[in-house]
Amino acid sequence: MENVAIHEDWRSRFSELAPGLLLFARQWVRSRADAEDIVQDAFVRFWRRNHAIDNRALLYATVRSIALDFIRRNSRRARREAEAVSESEQVVEPQFEFADEAEFVLAAALDRLPHDQREVLVMKIWNELTFAEIATALNISQNTAASRYRYALVTLKKMFLPQ
Amino acid sequence: MNDFFEIEHELKKLRPARPLPQFLARVEQAMADPEISGDKIIRLNRFGLHWIALGVGVAAAALFLVLAQVSTDRGAKQSERIAQNSPAPEPQSTSADQFIPTGATQVVYNTRDEGLHFTDGSEGPMRRLRYQTRETLQWRNAQTGESLRVSYPSDEIVLIPISGQ
Numbered sequence: 001m002e003n004v005a006i007h008e009d010w011r012s013r014f015s016e017l018a019p020g021l022l023l024f025a026r027q028w029v030r031s032r033a034d035a036e037d038i039v040q041d042a043f044v045r046f047w048r049r050n051h052a053i054d055n056r057a058l059l060y061a062t063v064r065s066i067a068l069d070f071i072r073r074n075s076r077r078a079r080r081e082a083e084a085v086s087e088s089e090q091v092v093e094p095q096f097e098f099a100d101e102a103e104f105v106l107a108a109a110l111d112r113l114p115h116d117q118r119e120v121l122v123m124k125i126w127n128e129l130t131f132a133e134i135a136t137a138l139n140i141s142q143n144t145a146a147s148r149y150r151y152a153l154v155t156l157k158k159m160f161l162p163q
Numbered sequence: 164m165n166d167f168f169e170i171e172h173e174l175k176k177l178r179p180a181r182p183l184p185q186f187l188a189r190v191e192q193a194m195a196d197p198e199i200s201g202d203k204i205i206r207l208n209r210f211g212l213h214w215i216a217l218g219v220g221v222a223a224a225a226l227f228l229v230l231a232q233v234s235t236d237r238g239a240k241q242s243e244r245i246a247q248n249s250p251a252p253e254p255q256s257t258s259a260d261q262f263i264p265t266g267a268t269q270v271v272y273n274t275r276d277e278g279l280h281f282t283d284g285s286e287g288p289m290r291r292l293r294y295q296t297r298e299t300l301q302w303r304n305a306q307t308g309e310s311l312r313v314s315y316p317s318d319e320i321v322l323i324p325i326s327g328q
Contacts, residue, residue, distance in 0.1 A: 023179040153167040
C-alpha cells in the first residue's frame with residue numbers, strides 16, 4: 001500500500017515537473033521527440049536509483065548529463081539540425097505556448113542568449129530552482145549562478161524592454 | 164533584483180509547451196516495466212531465455228546420466244549371470260556412465276523489487292519481484308573419485324497482485 005502511494009507520488013510529481021524538464025532538455029536538442037527521450041531516460045534512471053524526488057538539483061543534473069551524452073552520440077545529426085535551424089531562422093517546434101506576439105518575441109530573444117545564461121534562466125524561471133540548487137546541478141558556485149541569471153535578465157531587458 | 168521585476172514578470176507569463184499525454188503514459192509505463200527504458204539498460208530477460216535453455220539442457224543431461232547408471236547396473240547384473248557360463252567379457256569402463264548425482268542446490272543471491280507492473284488483462288497493478296539465483300548440480304564417480312559440477316545463474320520473476328483501498 002505504501003509502495004502504491006509512493007508510485008502515485010512520483011507520477012504526480014513527474015506530471016508537474018515534465019513541462020519544465022522538457023524545456024530544460026530542449027536547450028540542447030531542437031526536436032521535441034529527442035527532448036522527450038532525454039527526459040524519460042533521465043527521470044526513469046533517477047527513479048530507479050531511489051533518489052529523493054525532492055532532490056531537484058540531482059534530477060536536473062541527470063537530465064543535463066544525458067542530454068550532453070545524446071549530443072555526443074548524435075553530433076552529426078545535431079549539426080545538420082543546427083544548420084537547418086540557422087538557415088531557416090526558426091524553431092520547428094515551439095518551446096512555449098504563445099498567447100500573443102509579444103510572447104513570441106520574448107521567446108525569440110531568450111533563444112539568442114548565451115547558452116550558460118539561458119540554462120540558468122530556464123532553471124530559475126520555469127523550474128523554480130533556487131540558486132543553491134542551480135549551482136549544485138551545474139557544478140558552479142551560487143555567485144556564478146546568480147551572475148549568469150542577472151546578465152541574462154539585463155540582456156533580455158535591453159532587447160525586450162528598451163528604454 | 165527589483166530592477167528586473169518587469170522582465171521577470173514577462174518571462175513567467177511564458178508557459179512551457181505542455182507534454183503530450185502519450186509522453187506521460189510512456190514514462191509511466193517505463194517506470195512500471197523495467198524492460199522498457201533507455202538503450203543503456205541491460206535487459207535481463209534477453210539472457211533469461213538462454214539460462215532457461217541451459218537449465219533444461221543440464222537437467223536433461225542429469226536425467227540421461229541417471230538412466231545410464233540404471234542401465235549399466237542392470238547390464239552388470241546380467242553379465243555376472245552370463246559370466247558363470249561363458250568367458251567374462253572385456254571390461255568396458257567409461258567414467259561418464261558411473262557418475263551419479265550427489266546434490267543439487269539453489270542459492271538466491273539477490274532479490275530485486277522492480278516496482279509496479281501492469282500486465283495485460285490484469286485488473287490492477289502487480290508488484291514484480293526478480294529473484295536471481297545460482298543453481299548447482301553435482302555428480303560423482305564412486306570408482307575414480309572424480310566429480311562433475313555444473314553451476315549456472317538463473318532469473319525467476321514473481322508477480323504479486325497489489326490490492327489497495
